[in-house]
Amino acid sequence: MQAADRLIALAIIAMSTYFMIHAAALPIGWNGATGGPGAGAFPFWLSLVMALCAGGILIRSFGKENFGDRFFVEGSIRPVAAIAIALLVTIALMPFAGAYVALALFMIWHLKFHSRHGWTLTGILTGGTLVFLFFFFEVTLKILLPKGWTEPLFIPLYAKFF
């Protein structure tokens, strides 16, 4: 837990520094002409406060005893990491294979292979969800989801519903 706490504090310091570098590209001081701080002031000084607080957490952690409690409970990191990676792959696939194929693959993987449900349930849920998404977003709200290579397959559907 303590190691994780320190790592997160360090990450926050790094992030704040990155924010400050970005913000410092704009005026961060008092702008005499308009009266008031410049455009970069708000993000710059707030990031500085953030970095200082994270520094405080870091310093404090050295004065404390390590109680040895784990950040990740035994065996809990695998399912969480599996889902996170699956989501990453799904989103990365979306611009190429299209939202429908990517989401269908994600659902089949998660329901059938990860959670070990039957094919019937997986099929009904996946099919139902895709049909719902098409009618809700594309037909009703006119929001087109990314299609990628699958675009030609949708042309007959567009012709029918638009």
Added chain:
Amino acid sequence: MEVLSLLGQGFATSLTPVNIMIVVLGVTAGLFIGAMPGLGSVNGVAIVLPLTFIVPPASAIILLAAIYYGAMYGGAISSILLGIPGASTAVATTFDGRPMAQQGKAGLALIAAAVASFVGGTVSIVLFTIFAVPLADLALAFGPAEEFALVLLAFTTFVGLGGDDVLKTIIMICLGLVLSTVGLDLISGQPRLIFFDQPGFYSGISFLVLAIGVYGIGEVLHTIETTRDGQTVTPARLTLRELGAGIKLMVRLWKTMSLGSVMGFFVGMLPAAGATPASLMAYGIAKTTSKEPETFGKGNIEGVAAPETANNSASTGSLLPMLTLGIPGSPTTALLLGGMVMWGLVPGPMLFVEQPDFVWGLISSLYTANFAAVVINIALIPLFVWALRMPFSVLCTMVLVLCIVGGFAPSQKLHDVWLILGFGAAGYLLRKAQYPLAPLVLALVLGPLMEKSFRQTLISEQGNVLAFVERPLSGLFLLIATIFFLMPIVSAWRKRQDFRKLAPGE
């Protein structure tokens, strides 16, 4: 009396067939969302928000408010039947709700929760109706200086009353505020914090992206980690006779319930407090004032009634500052506020002047939502018992798919979907490391208002910083904010003093 006529006009809006249907739909969805372990009102509103583009803005807000309401009722269902709270707001309900279920009184506990929620809801909506107009009138006198002071006050409540680690709370507030400055500067028009030169950042980071990430994906990851399969759903049967007996029992608890309602309402108004602490406080008060405190935790019906009145009441209470001042009282109301801004309705006192139809339509819809929630809740109990048997893996697949598509839909940019995943993972880790997430979301929603009002004041006062203190109302807000901010320091100092007294030998 003017209020009554305005409310009457509101009912004319909210009792149209479309809006009644929306309320029933929203409440039912909310009940299910609230009943599912791991999903509460804030998750429900975050996930459903992108879907509400299908109806006009006024109806969309009514739908979201109905979901909010339903979820507050629904949280009790899994607290009682599974022994795990359906939402953090229903934690206190497990203390006595679970023992009651184990004693075979699950039906009675569910009735008690529903009736208590109804009482809490009703009392708080009446209080809401009474306080809304005076508060909005007061807020009409606010200039940018007061707005800034009030937002600052809202943030300091997290430091003073939030109960989380002070340094971590401040980090989360600052992070939310910094993320809110991404995009084009309001005053100079210069692009700010365009990370990695990604064009997607020019339009800023939407509150919806953060909310779906943190409360959708982050919550699912957290639930996957914390829940193990194999929970047993306690069967609950409900007969009309039990319903009658339950209501009779509840009538005797009017004192507990009225205390819980009034207290819940005022605690709910504070940004840092809200429904969870309100329900815990109500439970504590009921226990200490009870003649038989030893029966609490062993299935005392009062221990179900007290937190359930308070959490429903608090959820209405947190709507009050959101609608009248434009300062949300909870993460869920922060999302409602963000949604309203997205639809071109700016919450705050002017809303009462410019859009009375909308405001009173919304307020009156709370009455209908409350009524609908109690009826649907009791009528659908068998259905909830069945739905709770649904494996979490099925629910989480649906939620994740909705998060991805719902995150894409409003802006139609994959950039936002990537951000959602990033926020989800970061939110999950930060939550594990005990960083509070509510101030982050609130800060992102309120950030633009805070910066704008700060800089506007300074421009109009030619850079005179004292302007914030010289105006009486803003000065008062800043004074209270300072007190909240100093509270943790004072309490740490007093603790140290006590410690010295205890160990004089050192």
